[in-house]
Amino acid sequence: MNRSIDPIGKLMGLRYKSHPWHGIDLGSQAPEIITCFIEVVPYDTVKYEIDKATGYLKIDRPQKYSNIIPALYGFIPQTHCGSSHAELTNKALNRSDIKGDNDPLDICVLTEKDITHGNLLVKARPIGGFRMIDRNEADDKIIAVLIDDAVYGDYHNISDCPEAVINRLKHYFLSYKDMPGEKRGVEIPQTYDKDEAVKVIRSTMEDYRVYVEKLLFS
Numbered sequence: 001m002n003r004s005i006d007p008i009g010k011l012m013g014l015r016y017k018s019h020p021w022h023g024i025d026l027g028s029q030a031p032e033i034i035t036c037f038i039e040v041v042p043y044d045t046v047k048y049e050i051d052k053a054t055g056y057l058k059i060d061r062p063q064k065y066s067n068i069i070p071a072l073y074g075f076i077p078q079t080h081c082g083s084s085h086a087e088l089t090n091k092a093l094n095r096s097d098i099k100g101d102n103d104p105l106d107i108c109v110l111t112e113k114d115i116t117h118g119n120l121l122v123k124a125r126p127i128g129g130f131r132m133i134d135r136n137e138a139d140d141k142i143i144a145v146l147i148d149d150a151v152y153g154d155y156h157n158i159s160d161c162p163e164a165v166i167n168r169l170k171h172y173f174l175s176y177k178d179m180p181g182e183k184r185g186v187e188i189p190q191t192y193d194k195d196e197a198v199k200v201i202r203s204t205m206e207d208y209r210v211y212v213e214k215l216l217f218s
Contacts, residue, residue, distance in 0.1 A: 019055035021038025021104050024077035024214075031201035033125050036107050038074040043046065043103060048118060050075070057119050060212045069176075070168045072122065072146075075104040081138055082207030085162065088199065089138040092131060093189055101137040105204040108169055109144050110161070111127060112151035123147040126197040131190035139186075142172055142197050157194045166191065 017026055019199045020037040027035045039048045045062040053077060054179070081100035089098050124144035132139045145152040155161055170188055177186060192200075 003180075010191055018056070019076055021052065021055065021075070024074065025054075026078055026142075026205070027123070031126065031198050031205070033123060034076055034125050034144070034201070035073075036074055036076055036122050036144070037120055037186045038108060038109065038115075038120050040069055040073045040117050041072060041115050042072075043116050044069070060099070062165065063068060068172075069104055069108075070165075070172060072109040072111060072118075074079075074107060074109075074118065075141065076107050076201065077104065078206070078208050079201065079204035080104040080208040080211040081105055081140070081204055083132050083212060084203040084206045085140070085200065087136055088203045089131060089133075089140070092196075093133075097136055098133060098138050099136065100207065101134070101139050103139075104208075105140060105142060105144040105201065107144055109146050110155075110165065111146035111149045111154045113146070113149065125156070127155050127161065127194050128199065129197045129200060130170060130173060130188045132186065132188050134186045140202065143168070143169065158191065159193065201212055 024035060024037060027033060037050070039050060047059045049060045051058040081103055083100060085105075086098055086100040090096050107124065107126075109122055110160055124146055126142050126144045129142040132141055143158060143166070145155045149154065152161075156167065162197070170191070174186055174188060
Protein backbone atom coordinates (compact mmCIF):
# COMPACT_ATOMS: atom_id res chain seq x y z
CA MET A 1 0.00 0.00 0.00
CA ASN A 2 1.34 3.39 -0.98
CA ARG A 3 1.75 5.63 2.10
CA SER A 4 0.26 8.49 0.02
CA ILE A 5 -3.16 7.38 1.31
CA ASP A 6 -2.14 8.40 4.83
CA PRO A 7 -3.85 11.84 4.50
CA ILE A 8 -7.18 10.02 4.17
CA GLY A 9 -6.58 8.37 7.54
CA LYS A 10 -5.62 11.71 9.03
CA LEU A 11 -8.79 13.32 7.68
CA MET A 12 -10.92 10.53 9.16
CA GLY A 13 -9.09 11.04 12.47
CA LEU A 14 -10.52 14.57 12.66
CA ARG A 15 -13.99 13.10 12.95
CA TYR A 16 -13.36 9.74 14.59
CA LYS A 17 -10.86 8.49 17.13
CA SER A 18 -7.90 6.99 15.29
CA HIS A 19 -7.29 3.28 15.78
CA PRO A 20 -4.00 3.05 17.75
CA TRP A 21 -2.63 0.30 15.51
CA HIS A 22 -3.73 1.59 12.12
CA GLY A 23 -4.47 5.28 12.49
CA ILE A 24 -1.38 6.59 14.30
CA ASP A 25 1.48 7.73 12.08
CA LEU A 26 4.98 6.54 13.01
CA GLY A 27 6.44 9.98 12.30
CA SER A 28 8.70 11.40 9.61
CA GLN A 29 11.89 10.20 11.34
CA ALA A 30 10.85 6.56 11.70
CA PRO A 31 12.40 4.16 12.48
CA GLU A 32 15.11 6.29 14.16
CA ILE A 33 12.51 8.16 16.21
CA ILE A 34 9.03 6.69 16.45
CA THR A 35 5.61 7.37 17.90
CA CYS A 36 4.56 4.54 20.24
CA PHE A 37 1.26 3.62 21.83
CA ILE A 38 1.60 2.76 25.53
CA GLU A 39 -0.80 0.17 26.94
CA VAL A 40 0.72 -0.63 30.34
CA VAL A 41 2.81 1.29 32.89
CA PRO A 42 4.67 0.04 36.00
CA TYR A 43 1.79 1.14 38.25
CA ASP A 44 -0.70 -1.24 36.61
CA THR A 45 -1.83 -4.33 38.48
CA VAL A 46 -3.79 -5.42 35.42
CA LYS A 47 -2.33 -6.32 32.02
CA TYR A 48 -4.08 -4.26 29.35
CA GLU A 49 -3.83 -4.66 25.62
CA ILE A 50 -5.47 -3.18 22.56
CA ASP A 51 -8.56 -4.90 21.21
CA LYS A 52 -7.61 -5.25 17.54
CA ALA A 53 -11.17 -4.93 16.26
CA THR A 54 -12.18 -1.74 18.08
CA GLY A 55 -8.91 -0.05 19.06
CA TYR A 56 -9.99 0.27 22.69
CA LEU A 57 -7.97 -1.00 25.63
CA LYS A 58 -9.22 -4.24 27.13
CA ILE A 59 -8.24 -6.23 30.20
CA ASP A 60 -5.97 -9.07 29.17
CA ARG A 61 -5.52 -10.51 32.66
CA PRO A 62 -4.85 -9.44 36.25
CA GLN A 63 -1.19 -9.60 37.22
CA LYS A 64 -1.16 -12.80 39.29
CA TYR A 65 2.28 -12.29 40.81
CA SER A 66 4.53 -9.49 41.99
CA ASN A 67 6.27 -9.12 38.63
CA ILE A 68 5.63 -5.58 37.43
CA ILE A 69 6.64 -4.25 34.03
CA PRO A 70 9.71 -2.08 34.75
CA ALA A 71 9.09 0.35 31.86
CA LEU A 72 6.35 1.82 29.73
CA TYR A 73 5.08 -1.01 27.53
CA GLY A 74 3.08 -0.96 24.33
CA PHE A 75 3.52 -1.31 20.60
CA ILE A 76 4.67 0.50 17.48
CA PRO A 77 1.73 1.54 15.27
CA GLN A 78 1.61 0.47 11.62
CA THR A 79 3.88 -2.52 12.20
CA HIS A 80 3.05 -6.21 11.84
CA CYS A 81 5.17 -9.22 12.80
CA GLY A 82 4.77 -11.33 9.68
CA SER A 83 6.93 -13.12 7.13
CA SER A 84 9.67 -10.48 6.75
CA HIS A 85 10.13 -10.33 10.50
CA ALA A 86 10.14 -14.13 10.72
CA GLU A 87 12.75 -14.35 7.95
CA LEU A 88 15.00 -11.88 9.78
CA THR A 89 14.62 -13.86 13.01
CA ASN A 90 15.29 -17.24 11.40
CA LYS A 91 18.41 -15.89 9.70
CA ALA A 92 19.73 -14.38 12.94
CA LEU A 93 19.20 -17.62 14.89
CA ASN A 94 20.12 -20.03 12.08
CA ARG A 95 16.65 -21.57 12.21
CA SER A 96 13.80 -22.08 9.75
CA ASP A 97 10.79 -22.90 11.95
CA ILE A 98 9.97 -19.50 13.48
CA LYS A 99 6.88 -17.59 12.36
CA GLY A 100 5.69 -14.06 13.04
CA ASP A 101 3.05 -13.71 15.76
CA ASN A 102 0.80 -11.47 13.57
CA ASP A 103 0.74 -8.70 16.17
CA PRO A 104 2.17 -5.17 16.07
CA LEU A 105 5.77 -4.93 17.25
CA ASP A 106 6.10 -4.58 21.04
CA ILE A 107 8.19 -1.85 22.63
CA CYS A 108 9.46 -0.90 26.10
CA VAL A 109 10.19 2.79 26.68
CA LEU A 110 12.59 3.74 29.46
CA THR A 111 11.95 6.98 31.35
CA GLU A 112 12.66 8.41 34.78
CA LYS A 113 9.23 10.08 34.84
CA ASP A 114 6.37 8.66 36.91
CA ILE A 115 3.75 8.08 34.22
CA THR A 116 0.78 6.60 36.03
CA HIS A 117 -1.55 5.48 33.24
CA GLY A 118 -1.39 4.04 29.75
CA ASN A 119 -3.56 4.68 26.68
CA LEU A 120 -1.22 7.43 25.49
CA LEU A 121 1.30 8.26 22.78
CA VAL A 122 5.01 8.91 23.35
CA LYS A 123 7.95 9.68 21.09
CA ALA A 124 10.89 7.34 21.62
CA ARG A 125 14.30 6.45 20.24
CA PRO A 126 15.02 2.71 19.79
CA ILE A 127 18.35 1.65 21.30
CA GLY A 128 18.15 -2.15 21.00
CA GLY A 129 15.89 -5.08 21.74
CA PHE A 130 15.31 -8.68 22.72
CA ARG A 131 14.91 -11.36 20.10
CA MET A 132 12.23 -13.26 21.99
CA ILE A 133 10.66 -16.56 20.92
CA ASP A 134 7.31 -17.67 22.32
CA ARG A 135 6.23 -21.14 21.16
CA ASN A 136 8.12 -20.83 17.86
CA GLU A 137 6.73 -17.36 17.18
CA ALA A 138 8.89 -14.23 16.95
CA ASP A 139 7.81 -11.86 19.72
CA ASP A 140 10.58 -9.25 19.77
CA LYS A 141 10.64 -6.51 22.38
CA ILE A 142 12.18 -3.26 21.16
CA ILE A 143 13.92 -1.27 23.91
CA ALA A 144 13.71 2.50 23.53
CA VAL A 145 14.16 5.70 25.52
CA LEU A 146 11.74 8.56 25.89
CA ILE A 147 12.82 11.54 23.82
CA ASP A 148 14.37 14.29 25.98
CA ASP A 149 14.15 12.17 29.14
CA ALA A 150 16.38 13.62 31.88
CA VAL A 151 18.06 10.28 32.68
CA TYR A 152 17.71 8.08 29.59
CA GLY A 153 17.35 10.73 26.87
CA ASP A 154 21.04 10.74 25.90
CA TYR A 155 21.23 6.95 25.42
CA HIS A 156 21.65 5.99 21.76
CA ASN A 157 22.58 2.31 22.00
CA ILE A 158 21.80 -0.53 24.36
CA SER A 159 25.43 -0.48 25.48
CA ASP A 160 24.72 2.95 27.04
CA CYS A 161 22.08 1.42 29.31
CA PRO A 162 23.06 -0.07 32.72
CA GLU A 163 23.20 -3.86 32.57
CA ALA A 164 20.94 -4.11 35.62
CA VAL A 165 18.13 -2.33 33.74
CA ILE A 166 18.42 -4.70 30.78
CA ASN A 167 18.50 -7.74 33.06
CA ARG A 168 15.39 -6.53 34.90
CA LEU A 169 13.50 -6.21 31.62
CA LYS A 170 14.72 -9.60 30.45
CA HIS A 171 13.63 -11.28 33.69
CA TYR A 172 10.17 -9.78 33.37
CA PHE A 173 9.64 -11.06 29.84
CA LEU A 174 11.00 -14.51 30.67
CA SER A 175 8.57 -14.94 33.55
CA TYR A 176 5.43 -12.81 33.09
CA LYS A 177 3.50 -15.47 31.16
CA ASP A 178 4.30 -18.37 33.49
CA MET A 179 1.47 -20.07 35.35
CA PRO A 180 1.77 -22.14 38.56
CA GLY A 181 3.42 -25.45 37.69
CA GLU A 182 3.65 -24.51 34.02
CA LYS A 183 6.41 -22.88 32.00
CA ARG A 184 5.33 -21.00 28.87
CA GLY A 185 8.50 -21.89 26.96
CA VAL A 186 9.56 -18.30 26.32
CA GLU A 187 13.21 -17.72 25.46
CA ILE A 188 15.41 -14.73 24.67
CA PRO A 189 18.32 -16.13 22.68
CA GLN A 190 19.66 -12.72 21.63
CA THR A 191 19.88 -9.16 22.86
CA TYR A 192 20.62 -6.80 19.96
CA ASP A 193 21.81 -3.25 19.46
CA LYS A 194 20.26 -0.16 17.92
CA ASP A 195 21.21 -1.02 14.33
CA GLU A 196 19.49 -4.40 14.56
CA ALA A 197 16.48 -2.80 16.24
CA VAL A 198 16.11 -0.49 13.25
CA LYS A 199 16.23 -3.53 10.92
CA VAL A 200 13.57 -5.28 12.99
CA ILE A 201 11.29 -2.23 12.90
CA ARG A 202 11.75 -1.86 9.14
CA SER A 203 10.90 -5.53 8.58
CA THR A 204 7.65 -5.11 10.53
CA MET A 205 6.82 -1.90 8.66
CA GLU A 206 7.15 -3.88 5.43
CA ASP A 207 5.02 -6.68 6.88
CA TYR A 208 2.38 -4.11 7.79
CA ARG A 209 2.31 -2.81 4.21
CA VAL A 210 1.70 -6.36 2.96
CA TYR A 211 -0.87 -7.01 5.69
CA VAL A 212 -2.92 -3.93 4.79
CA GLU A 213 -2.73 -4.68 1.06
CA LYS A 214 -4.22 -8.12 1.71
CA LEU A 215 -7.01 -6.60 3.80
CA LEU A 216 -7.84 -4.03 1.14
CA PHE A 217 -7.55 -6.10 -2.00
CA SER A 218 -8.23 -9.74 -1.07
